[in-house]
Amino acid sequence: MKKQISNLSLNRVEGEVELKLQKDKNGVIEDAFITAYNFRGFEDILKGKDLLDTLVITPRICGICGHSHLTANVNAIENLYRENGFNIEVTQKAKIIRQLTQCSEIIQNHIKWFYLFVMPDFLKLDPSEKFVEYRPFTGKHWKNALKISSDIIKIVAIFGGQWPHTSYSLPGGITSDPLKTDLVEAMSIVDSTLKFVESNIIGIDAESYLSMADYQEFMNKTSGGSLKDFIELSFKNGMEKIGKSYGHFITVSNVYPCIQEAVIKKKRCKFNIKKVKEVKESSGYSIVQPVRYDGLPMETGPLARRLTSNTDLFVNLNSVFSDSYLVRVWARVDEIVRILVNMKDWISKIKLSEKSYIKPKDYKLLSGVALGLTEAARGSLIHRIEVSKGKIVDYNIITPTVWNLGPRCKNYRGVAEKAIVGIDNDLKAQMVLRSFDVCSVCLVH
């Protein structure tokens, strides 16, 4: 019998993605190919631009993680100052505020993704009335999710003027000089978001949740909520068994105290940027070049972060269910809690008397190569700049989505492609793909 091929165009992902599935005679997926469309040529557009102008351009690569691009960009330029032997000073105040706003963007992302992209898939698997509140447009949970994600993102507006697409963070600090009452406002937003998360998502107070080490304990103690609904639905549909990939993880940057950089191959080891390589070979079906660490494909993102940060709950989940759909999605939801509980502490550490910005030397003096790393909502983001006298010679970006959804090299399939092989259902294949929080606009930029 002829091999079956199906081409699926996905909605409820960021951007335009096509999933091509090749199936055996029993309908089991033998191979999967991910293609992203709508190339915009950002790396070319950046060539020849003034170094500081990149701060306006790179956030526009992605409408949902623009702040992370800004951070990677700023980090790269600040590193370039250091490479050029200039001192660049950034106050604690500016550093904390940058982290606070970037993390607000991450939380916004995870909440939207979970309620808008993940949960509706289960409505298709279980169309009963039981989960009506998850229905797009009409369901209470869906509407709440939009409200809460719009609330948390106000923190970016308070410090950075607007979201999406501020460029308020720049080499030397930040542009704003907040008031005490701005801090109070940010504090209240964190508070009410955390309340929402506790009562609607995890169904237990954050502190107890974070002290748990295994899933059974969670299921026993939670009073219910979307996470519990999700876990039950996952088990019911066998989602703890599918979606497994290589079990290699990468995290390239720290967010104290919740994210630690490291790499997990067979064992956990130190991250070494020199081992990151883009494979210069054409896959034949994707315009994206695969990226490998030490020659290996790596998963990046919240699940990677939980494992590289040695979080008990996820070390346990991973040992039982490995890197399945269930665990990957849970890690994304979990990150909302883990970051939120730290945000108040960060705000309380902001010393308003410190400067927001310390003007560095003229950027036109800068030449050479530098890297900027950060952890975005979807994982590790790397910007590499090559500069001559303050102008961009070459700008290269490796997005989290390239790690997760990039194509195969001659030795390995892409991470998400591998996770889809073996599934026997188109919808579930799509769900596994969505578990990586697809962002094709970042994939092809």
Added chain:
Amino acid sequence: MVRKLLKEKKREEIVKVASRLFSERGFYNTTIPDIAEAVGMSVGNFYNYFESKEDLAKYIMQYSSSILGEEIRKISQMDVSTKEKVFLIVRRFIEIAQERPELIDYFLRIFLSNREVFSEGCEGFLCVGEVVTELMLFLEEGARKGDFRQQDFFPAFVTIMGPLGGLVFLKGEGILPKNPIEYANEIGENIWRALKSDEKV
């Protein structure tokens, strides 16, 4: 209308006489009766034109600034190269200094030396706004076209005004061997070379 014009004319006459008197005798040694007498009017009538000596002093500055500003504006708007404009401005300035020496003398000897008189209502650029504005526009346009080198405004401003002031001063002291206008081209060349961008000849 006619009344107004007549009044303007009278004011001009007062300006002409007063600026000469001020420059010759100094601000404090010149009184309103002196001025009234020189113009041929009564002291009482003088007050119909100016409230006080200070008021007159400031008006003279504004008056000269607007004459000079107007001339710079005319040249700025001409359809000739930036370099030619520099030469024209220099030439015109020297001409005015010759036609109306009292105004330039007034600027050098009174405005610059008796700042206390001008401390209210004439501080900064208030009374010389037109000249400064027109020079700003002229310099901005030249730099925008790439004819002038980029720099701060003030160095560029004094590069133009400095030589002109100096020339008029030397003339006033009676030590210039030649007629000032004969130096116009050389000064024009100096100013142009000082301001032009490196690519220009």
Added chain:
Amino acid sequence: MESLKVRRKSLIWISGLTCNGNSHSFLSSSSLSFDAFLNSVNILFHPALTYDREFKDIYKDILEGKLKLDFLIVEGAVSKKKTKVYFQGFDIYEILENLKNIAEYIIAVGNCASFGNFPALYSEDVVGLNFRFNQRNGFFEGDFTTKSGMPIINISGCPAHPEWIIKTVLSLSYGYDLKLGSLQRPKDFYMYLTHDGCTRNQYFEWKVEAEEFGTKEGCLFYYLGCRGPLTHSSCNKILWNDKSSKTRAGMPCIGCTEFDFPLRGKYFETKLNIGIPEEVPLGVSKRAYIMLSGVAKTFTNHRLKGKLEEAD
């Protein structure tokens, strides 16, 4: 009672070459506005929201006349060539051609759909819906109009403000005709300048200039590149995320609602020629601006001399 019920207007949202920033801006609107929107508008398809129907089926129903289409919202630049930009597996070229005479209104949301923006820098054939930068040679050329008789409506901005999107659609649904400016942007939002309502207005008036970033004090116009007085937007009237604006947060306005946004560059410094700004606020001559600022600079507004906190 039935007769009192007004048919909810229908809308589909399609995306071309975009970062999806307008979608996320839209989704970050205040819940009050968003609710009002959902009450009046039936979103037949939005790529991030719709779950129960596939685009291809809705598209087919529209083409066959089974579904009426009131609003076609386009986010992102498109191409004048076929097989360049795709949406849900369809060539967006084909979608636009097929829907151009069916949709009552076509609305370009964001600078990419309005003017081409950054993606247009990459390729000649990449355009906005009606414009490529300020030329009327976008995907639809000249004075193309839709069924309603309106031209393409541009909600420019990188991204567009959610309230501008929502209120434009709602105004049209409620039957108001919106007055558009020369770049086909609704006057209600774009007759203002970003400068209008900025918390730094006093500093602008008295020419107290910020020379460095990171302070509440000082106007960003003279040295730090602010385009507030040259940019049409209501960013400082209808605040972002209900909270603030870039200029309030000390970031210069980069003029992202204007067609020349990607063409300009040097976003963080003001172009000065011999110390004089090359461009001055819209509506005044350079002479007038220089005169006035010269005067303003001569005086000191004592409130603006030091830290704002210390002023009476």
